[in-house]
Amino acid sequence: xxxxxxxxxxxxxxxxxxxxxxxxxxxxxxxxxxxxxxxxxxxxxxxxxxxxxxxxxxxxxxxxxxxxxxxxxxxxxxxxxxxxxxxxxxxxxxxxxxxxxxxxxxxxxxxxxxxxxxxxxxxxxxxxxxxxxxxxxxxxxxxxxxxxxxxxxxxxxxxxxxxxxxxxxxxxxxxxxxxxxxxxxxxxxxxxxxxxxxxxxxxxxxxxxxxxxxxxxxxxxxxxxxxxxxxxxxxxxxxxxxxxxxxxxxxxxxxxx
Amino acid sequence: xxxxxxxxxxxxxxxxxxxxxxxxxxxxxxxxxxxxxxxxxxxxxxxxxxxxxxxxxxxxxxxxxxxxxxxxxxxxxxxxxxxxxxxxxxxxxxxxxxxxxxxxxxxxxxxxxxxxxxxxxxxxxxxxxxxxxxxxxxxxxxxxxxxxxxxxxxxxxxxxxxxxxxxxxxxxxxxxxxxxxxxxxxxxxxxxxxxxxxxxxxxxxxxxxxxxxxxxxxxxxxxxxxxxxxxxxxxxxxxxxxxxxxxxxxxxxxxxxxxxxxxxxxxxxxxxxxxxxxxxxxxxxxxxxxxxxxxxxxxxxxxxxxxxxxxxxxxxxxxxxxxxxxxxxxxxxxxxxxxxxxxxxxxxxxxxxxxxxxxxxxxxxxxxxxxxxxxxxxxxxxxxxxxxxxxxxxxxxxxxxxxxxxxxxxxxxxxxxxxxxxxxxxxxxxxxxxxxxxxxxxxxxxxxxxxxxxxxxxxxxxxxxxxxxxxxxxxxxxxxxxxxxxxxxxxxxxxxxxxxxxxxx
Numbered sequence: 159x160x161x162x163x164x165x166x167x168x169x170x171x172x173x174x175x176x177x178x179x180x181x182x183x184x185x186x187x188x189x190x191x192x193x194x195x196x197x198x199x200x201x202x203x204x205x206x207x208x209x210x211x212x213x214x215x216x217x218x219x220x221x222x223x224x225x226x227x228x229x230x231x232x233x234x235x236x237x238x239x240x241x242x243x244x245x246x247x248x249x250x251x252x253x254x255x256x257x258x259x260x261x262x263x264x265x266x267x268x269x270x271x272x273x274x275x276x277x278x279x280x281x282x283x284x285x286x287x288x289x290x291x292x293x294x295x296x297x298x299x300x301x302x303x304x305x306x307x308x309x310x311x312x313x314x315x316x317x318x319x320x321x322x323x324x325x326x327x328x329x330x331x332x333x334x335x336x337x338x339x340x341x342x343x344x345x346x347x348x349x350x351x352x353x354x355x356x357x358x359x360x361x362x363x364x365x366x367x368x369x370x371x372x373x374x375x376x377x378x379x380x381x382x383x384x385x386x387x388x389x390x391x392x393x394x395x396x397x398x399x400x401x402x403x404x405x406x407x408x409x410x411x412x413x414x415x
Numbered sequence: 416x417x418x419x420x421x422x423x424x425x426x427x428x429x430x431x432x433x434x435x436x437x438x439x440x441x442x443x444x445x446x447x448x449x450x451x452x453x454x455x456x457x458x459x460x461x462x463x464x465x466x467x468x469x470x471x472x473x474x475x476x477x478x479x480x481x482x483x484x485x486x487x488x489x490x491x492x493x494x495x496x497x498x499x500x501x502x503x504x505x506x507x508x509x510x511x512x513x514x515x516x517x518x519x520x521x522x523x524x525x526x527x528x529x530x531x532x533x534x535x536x537x538x539x540x541x542x543x544x545x546x547x548x549x550x551x552x553x554x555x556x557x558x559x560x561x562x563x564x565x566x567x568x569x570x571x572x573x574x575x576x577x578x579x580x581x582x583x584x585x586x587x588x589x590x591x592x593x594x595x596x597x598x599x600x601x602x603x604x605x606x607x608x609x610x611x612x613x614x615x616x617x618x619x620x621x622x623x624x625x626x627x628x629x630x631x632x633x634x635x636x637x638x639x640x641x642x643x644x645x646x647x648x649x650x651x652x653x654x655x656x657x658x659x660x661x662x663x664x665x666x667x668x669x670x671x672x673x674x675x676x677x678x679x680x681x682x683x684x685x686x687x688x689x690x691x692x693x694x695x696x697x698x699x700x701x702x703x704x705x706x707x708x709x710x711x712x713x714x715x716x717x718x719x720x721x722x723x724x725x726x727x728x729x730x731x732x733x734x735x736x737x738x739x740x741x742x743x744x745x746x747x748x749x750x751x752x753x754x755x756x757x758x759x760x761x762x763x764x765x766x767x768x769x770x771x772x773x774x775x776x777x778x779x780x781x782x783x784x785x786x787x788x789x790x791x792x793x794x795x796x797x798x799x800x801x802x803x804x805x806x807x808x809x810x811x812x813x814x815x816x817x818x819x820x821x822x823x824x825x826x827x828x829x830x831x832x833x834x835x836x837x838x839x840x841x842x843x844x845x846x847x848x849x850x851x852x853x854x855x856x857x858x859x860x861x862x863x864x865x866x867x868x869x870x871x872x873x874x875x876x877x878x879x880x881x882x883x884x885x886x887x888x889x890x891x892x893x894x895x896x897x898x899x900x901x902x903x904x905x906x907x908x909x910x911x912x913x914x915x916x917x918x919x920x
Binding site: 210213215236237239240242244246248250251252253254255256263264267296297298299312 | 814815817818819820821822823824825828832833836837839911912913914916917918
């Protein structure tokens with residue numbers, strides 16, 4: 159039912175064109191609360207555009223986006239965004255601010271007192287396993303994994319209702335990526351927040367996603383659980399996409415036999 | 416960043432207060448950037464003082480147009496000019512010749528002109544006195560009988576419409592191997608006897624130094640450059656005694672007298688003020704105080720004046736250029752117009768810009784020199800700051816810009832807390848470029864009597880005094896280095912630390 163407060167996001171008839179490229183074509187999508195939804199698909203399928211539409215960085219050409227029942231407009235985007243946390247691939251940390259400055263930027267702007275900020279930061283460094291002495295370092299002095307933790311702290315600072323993540327682990331090397339995947343999933347479980355995550359890695363999608371949205375050329379091909387994707391693919395493309403992403407380790411094992 | 420701007424602004428305002436303090440003197444005399452003009456203006460200045468008037472001599476202005484515009488705008492009241500310059504330069508194309516016609520034309524501009532002072536500072540053909548006497552040459556016509564003489568003229572004289580070609584035709588001169596030569600070289604060659612004939616100005620101090628004979632222009636070939644004073648009509652009401660005094664100088668200074676006054680400054684190193692004062696003492700028994708303007712100037716005063724011009728213009732430019740750069744970065748359709756206009760300003764030659772500024776500036780300041788110089792420097796400072804602000808803001812990665820938007824920060828806060836700090840290094844680099852260029856450009860203040868290091872440089876060029884040129888040139892160069900160094904320090908304070916770090920991993 160449209161406008162229901164029970165759905166975090168409701169997208170209806172969304173299309174978006176960048177010059178000659180049709181990034182999204184008449185797309186409908188509902189994001190349920192408390193779940194992690196993963197947007198996946200080949201490069202250029204429109205998954206990042208979809209995420210950026212949800213936080214109002216991009217405006218749709220047609221259709222409307224409801225966030226917690228309210229239609230997202232340029233006028234209310236500023237306020238509604240404060241209920242969303244946004245994390246991008248390389249963190250998007252401001253190099254001129256320390257980890258603390260980055261994480262507390264919005265809280266300071268909203269006039270939180272120092273005590274409240276300190277308390278919230280303490281909760282967050284515990285949650286994200288970030289070293290307390292790292293708070294006064296600048297992004298250039300932090301490792302890639304630490305930067306993503308700061309970025310997550312910044313996104314969670316105001317305790318938003320939803321976390322939007324665009325390939326949050328994409329720029330990390332595999333070892334750190336693995337550790338952080340596990341930590342991130344446990345954080346999501348702890349917080350019970352609605353998460354929308356973009357990835358191109360099927361394994362990661364299966365690991366995080368309560369629901370997986372597989373996209374191709376600006377359309378949703380299948381929306382279901384990881385099991386649905388494997389067991390009852392909507393069409394040949396789904397099978398092809400799944401097969402293409404089978405682990406190379408598994409593939410080489412198969413050849414040995 | 417903002418603190419820095421405030422500090423610079425305060426310094427600038429403080430300095431400009433001191434510079435603008437004090438009432439404008441009632442009489443301002445202007446002069447061009449050569450000795451004779453400065454001496455004549457000094458004579459007027461002493462006469463004004465003798466009539467009990469407060470007087471300012473805006474000395475050594477860099478061009479006829481500057482003086483003319485300043486006179487029309489009322490920023491000077493009187494200056495020495497030549498009838499030929501009025502006819503050929505100021506009223507070029509209007510065919511205004513002769514004292515009567517000039518007077519009528521000047522009256523259209525509410526200007527007046529004295530009778531000629533008694534000398535005609537036109538081109539003369541000169542040769543060594545001794546040789547002229549030996550060969551019995553007194554006039555240009557006499558050269559016809561001496562085809563073997565070597566004639567070398569200044570390059571300018573070779574090119575002029577009334578130069579060598581016209582002269583040779585008029586007098587039917589037989590010499591064929593005649594070429595152009597650098598002025599100074601020609602005089603040297605003449606002294607050594609390598610050449611025998613060259614061109615000079617009628618009152619050139621070198622005539623005395625090289626002991627030259629001026630050949631009479633018996634056919635009246637050269638245009639008349641009679642010295643006169645041109646003044647504003649209203650000066651007659653304001654300072655009748657002064658006008659009467661300088662009008663009475665008419666027909667009292669001949670070529671030799673003027674040449675001797677020039678020589679005392681250029682060859683004997685006396686100040687124009689002293690030469691003028693002694694001339695008045697000798698000829699009319701007027702005793703005045705010698706204002707040793709051209710000697711007792713010290714580097715400290717130049718430095719204060721110079722810094723003042725640079726600081727005031729730079730602060731104003733920062734306040735205007737950064738917002739312009741922000742607008743250009745935010746509104747794509749305004750970027751090209753803004754960058755285009757500030758770019759075009761940069762292409763206007765300094766002297767032209769100073770001339771153009773005289774009238775607009777006269778609406779808010781009746782002073783000549785300092786305000787025009789500051790406005791010109793301000794305009795020249797805009798481009799590097801606007802361009803760097805624009806480039807710095809446009810150069811911020813889209814990820815960072817979107818991160819700021821996605822956080823929910825309003826545009827003003829994004830600009831102030833994120834974008835300007837991220838662009839601070841580029842903006843500061845633009846300010847640094849503007850400051851260093853400004854230190855150099857401020858020497859052009861010497862063109863219009865704005866003071867600063869340009870004053871000794873231009874006076875030095877006029878008097879051919881390298882020591883004096885260096886008095887301005889060396890501190891100006893040093894100041895440019897100091898400013899450069901100062902900004903390296905400011906860089907450490909104003910650029911956020913996080914931007915100066917290298918990524919560790």
